Amino acid sequence: MARAVRSGVVRARGLEFPTLEAGDGPLVLCLHGFPDHLESFRHQLPVLAAAGFRAVAPCMRGYAPSAIPKGGGYQTAALAEDAIAIIEALGYDDAVVFGHDWGALAAYGAALAAPQRVRALVTAAIPYGPQFMTAFTTNYTQQRRSWYMFFFQTPFAEAAVAYDDFAFLERLWADWSPEWRWPEEAMMRVKETFRRPGVLEAALGYYRAAFNPALQDPRYAVLQGRMLMEPIDVPAMVLHGADDGCIGVELLEGMDAFFLRELRVEIVPGTGHFLHQEAPDAVNRLILDFLRA
Numbered sequence: 001m002a003r004a005v006r007s008g009v010v011r012a013r014g015l016e017f018p019t020l021e022a023g024d025g026p027l028v029l030c031l032h033g034f035p036d037h038l039e040s041f042r043h044q045l046p047v048l049a050a051a052g053f054r055a056v057a058p059c060m061r062g063y064a065p066s067a068i069p070k071g072g073g074y075q076t077a078a079l080a081e082d083a084i085a086i087i088e089a090l091g092y093d094d095a096v097v098f099g100h101d102w103g104a105l106a107a108y109g110a111a112l113a114a115p116q117r118v119r120a121l122v123t124a125a126i127p128y129g130p131q132f133m134t135a136f137t138t139n140y141t142q143q144r145r146s147w148y149m150f151f152f153q154t155p156f157a158e159a160a161v162a163y164d165d166f167a168f169l170e171r172l173w174a175d176w177s178p179e180w181r182w183p184e185e186a187m188m189r190v191k192e193t194f195r196r197p198g199v200l201e202a203a204l205g206y207y208r209a210a211f212n213p214a215l216q217d218p219r220y221a222v223l224q225g226r227m228l229m230e231p232i233d234v235p236a237m238v239l240h241g242a243d244d245g246c247i248g249v250e251l252l253e254g255m256d257a258f259f260l261r262e263l264r265v266e267i268v269p270g271t272g273h274f275l276h277q278e279a280p281d282a283v284n285r286l287i288l289d290f291l292r293a
Contacts, residue, residue, distance in 0.1 A: 003049045005042070009066075010058055012085040016066035017058040023049025026119075027092045028291075030057040031083060033101020033125070034203055035169045036274075037063055037193040039186070040100060043280030044287070051288055053096070058086055060102060062202025063193060074205040076102075076227055077220035080109025084117050096291060098122040100276060101246075102206055109227050111234040121236040122287055125244060125273050127251045129258045130228055135251055142248050148172065152207040158200055166191045176246040177272030186277070231257070237264040237290040239283060241271035264290060 005022045020038050022045040032040040038057040048055035061067050061082055062074060069078075083106050087095045094117050099107030104123035111118040126132070135142040136149075151157060161168040170187060173180070194200050209215040216224060236259055240249050249267060256263055266286050271278045 003046045005045050010056075010086055010089050012089040013082060015061060015069060015082075016064075017061075017082075017086065018064050018066070019056050019058045020045060021054065021056040022046050023052070023054045025052045025054050027087065027090060027095035028053045028055045029083060029087060029090075029095045029097045030055060031079075031097065031099040031103025031106050032057065032060060032063075033099075033103050034206065035172060035190060035194065036101065037190055039189055040274075040277065041098075044098070044276060044284060047280075047284045047288070051291075053291075056086075056090060059193075060106070062205065063199055065197055065199070068198045068202055072202075072205055072209070072215065073217050074202065075209040075216045075220060075224060076105045076109055077113075077223040078217065079103075079106035079206075080113055080223065080227070081220070083107065083110040084114045087117055093117070094119045096120045096122065098124075098287070099126075100124040101126060101273070105227070108232065109223065111232045111236070112226055112230060113223050115233050118234050120291065121232070121234045122239070122290065123236070124239040124276055124283070125241065125247055127238065127240070127247070127255055128228060128232065129255050131254055132228055132251055135248075139248070139251075142251065145246055145248065149207050149211070152204050153211060157204055161200060161204070162194075166194055169194065172246075173274065176244065177241070177274045177278055178243060178245055179270060180272055180274060180278045182274075182277070231260050233260045235262040237266065237286070239266050239268060239275060239286065241273055241275040241278070242267050242269045243271060244273045244275075246273040 030041040041057040045055045097107040104126035276283045
């Protein structure tokens with residue numbers, strides 16, 4: 001059945017990315033964030049399939065043993081290049097790219113690097129523009145929200161996150177989406193992902209590469225320098241939870257200046273950082289309305 005969710009693997013850039021997908025038609029590539037995995041889009045895949053799309057959610061690099069690159073390489077420009085390569089590996093010239101959290105940064109980078117490959121852009125929970133990074137030095141409230149990023153730079157972060165069967169992840173979800181009562185099955189499945197060899201180290205590697213240039217591959221230097229700085233020439237919709245405890249909604253201010261085409265901003269009331277899981281019906285309506293328009 002076209003709407004049934006099925007599993008698979010896509011091979012790109014020398015890595016094997018496990019996938020979940022549903023439907024047939026134009027491609028919607030769904031990119032997850034932290035602490036999460038490809039099942040993050042379990043509410044979106046069948047709905048997009050029913051609307052006539054082929055919705056594919058790959059694991060991000062490092063989130064499966066087969067997708068862990070030799071020598072690391074977790075900077076955002078590498079994630080963007082992964083997204084472009086996966087679109088091509090799936091046999092498409094272009095795609096709608098829907099990214100949440102780190103997946104949103106990958107989506108922005110893909111749209112910046114190869115706008116011809118990104119037909120439309122949908123992101124959730126992460127704004128675009130230099131004000132995002134500037135907030136880490138100028139916005140005390142955001143500094144408090146982002147304490148974990150600095151903690152992840154330490155050598156004992158792996159032990160702390162894994163302690164007591166990854167209770168750390170539950171506490172992050174609770175802080176970031178304070179009104180959400182997630183299904184126990186959902187958290188159990190996320191923990192299963194993080195128990196796999198190398199996944200936790202890879203996930204923390206995203207944050208370490210973001211703050212330590214020595215961990216960034218010079219092959220990506222040009223794209224890395226453009227990200228969050230140069231305008232994007234792709235129609236876009238940015239979704240954000242009104243009660244996001246991870247990234248403050250005030251960081252969306254001024255984004256209009258960094259989109260050359262249509263930008264639609266939607267603040268979803270009563271939701272936090274994982275808004276696409278917390279209020280899937282509302283988020284799905286917004287996505288389909290944007291894509292139909």
